[in-house]
Amino acid sequence: MPDNSAAIQLVPVTADNWRQCAALRVRPDQSDFVMPVTYYLCLCAYGTTWQPLAITRNGVVVGFVMWGVDDDGSRWIGGLVVDVDAQRAGVARAALRQLVDRFAADPDCPNVALSYPAENTAARALYASLGFEETGETEDDGAELVARWTRPGVGEPLAP
Ligand SMILES: CC(C)(COP(=O)(O)OP(=O)(O)OC[C@H]1O[C@@H](n2cnc3c(N)ncnc32)[C@H](O)[C@@H]1OP(=O)(O)O)[C@@H](O)C(=O)NCCC(=O)NCCS
Secondary structure (H helix, E strand, O other): OOOOHHHEEEEEOOOOOHHHHHOOOOOHHHOOOOOOHHHHHHHHHHOOOOEEEEEEEOOEEEEEEEEEEOOOOOEEEEEEEEOHHHOOOOHHHHHHHHHHHHHHOOOOOOOEEEEEOOOOHHHHHHHHHOOOEEEEEEEOOOOEEEEEEOOOOOOOOOOO
């Protein structure tokens, strides 16, 4: 796989790029795992929890992700979609690395959380490869497993 991580950027959703976000499509067999991006855009626009980001590669929108802050300060990541034509090229991994780095830079962020159905083996492998660990928590009445990334060293006993 080419290392195109330098070309991947997280940028605000704006009047100029929201249509490209709304046009993102997944494979038919992936459609049970996510809602249409238009739904996520509405959630961000009319709800109070989620903030949207477009994922661009060389300036072209190839994906979408949103994030929010939980009561305990944890950052949640949701709505991750990489367009069908841009998948398997390292886009999601590069985007998530940037997002986690951004959150980890905030000392008030205890961990970064996300959830997914157990059957979403691609997402499960992706998150595990980035250091997210399943916690035993669930979301959506048990339909989704919760995994969290914790800054290395947090929770470990202090050296004597
Ligand atoms: C899951 C998704 C975001 C991955 O995006 P992507 O840009 O294609 O992922 P990457 O190329 O960065 O792949 C990173 C890792 O994810 C896993 N992965 C990604 N696509 C996969 C697939 N089709 N089958 C198996 N594993 C896959 C692999 O572990 C891969 O690492 P590798 O290439 O070194 O083997 C994308 O497939 C997608 O949009 N799926 C539909 C929506 C969805 O399920 N979102 C997640 C909701 S929880």
